[in-house]
Amino acid sequence: MEMANRSENVKRHDGEMRTEPVLSEPHEDHIPLLDEHFQMVSFLAKSLSDENRLRILLCVSSGKKSVGGIVETLGLSQPLVSHHLKELKRSLLVRIERSGPFIYYELSDPRILDVVDILTTVATDLISARKTF
């Protein structure tokens, strides 16, 4: 079989099949993704996928903050904030520190802010590009 003009032939149990051309125009180099990585990434992304949880995460990105501080800053209910903090703890995105009756939470990895930045600009660009048409 010739390799000159490659094409994928998908075997089907019945009758004929259509021929589909194959091109590729690669992007920059990126980390080769293993199966476990998809789990991890989607799990972290899920932590960022709720608006309130994201607000909370960014609220503790500038340094330690108590639960009450977060509650007051964001105007969310205390149990809701606690619940989301528990999730953020589960995903290891926050560092926890106890001091007296107060419990302080803090963003554990600043690179999350880079992610948020990129997503913000991408979203902005996608939306404005959409309006162009």
Add this chain to the structure above:
Amino acid sequence: MEMANRSENVKRHDGEMRTEPVLSEPHEDHIPLLDEHFQMVSFLAKSLSDENRLRILLCVSSGKKSVGGIVETLGLSQPLVSHHLKELKRSLLVRIERSGPFIYYELSDPRILDVVDILTTVATDLISARKTF
């Protein structure tokens, strides 16, 4: 009132209150986040928050791919793939192109790959840091 040693005094409707010290140790500079940004970011993050959907997105990150191609590559059902592609379209993360009976999908913004890269390394680091203790 003195500014020397700042402290937050949270007013409560009843009795006394506790005093909580205020420190801050800022990170690098980042985009100032407006209210609308949280919506957009969390929305995009939600698109990355499902393992199969993420697989699909990365599957079309190396160039146009037909639905059937994705189905075969990932071993997912065709309706499931179509459903996730619809979501990815809704979030503007894929570009669509029709050619005959085939419909080709492609990642619309390569910066999403940067996000995935960062999340991968962050996740790896967080997990390995966790094992240290």
Add this chain to the structure above:
DNA sequence: CAAACATATAAATGTATGTTTATATGTTAT
């Protein structure tokens, strides 16, 4: 110890979402 505060947890609930099964729409070739 009792009262007041800080935070966590539990129960309950409505809603969103991922997946499957089945069917419809649309396209190409005979």
Add this chain to the structure above:
DNA sequence: ATAACATATAAACATACATTTATATGTTTG
């Protein structure tokens, strides 16, 4: 037009999840 293929859509379902209300746990102060 009919058959075969590619993809989309709809229905149905189970599960996950965000939120509220209510209560428990733990800490400090008087």
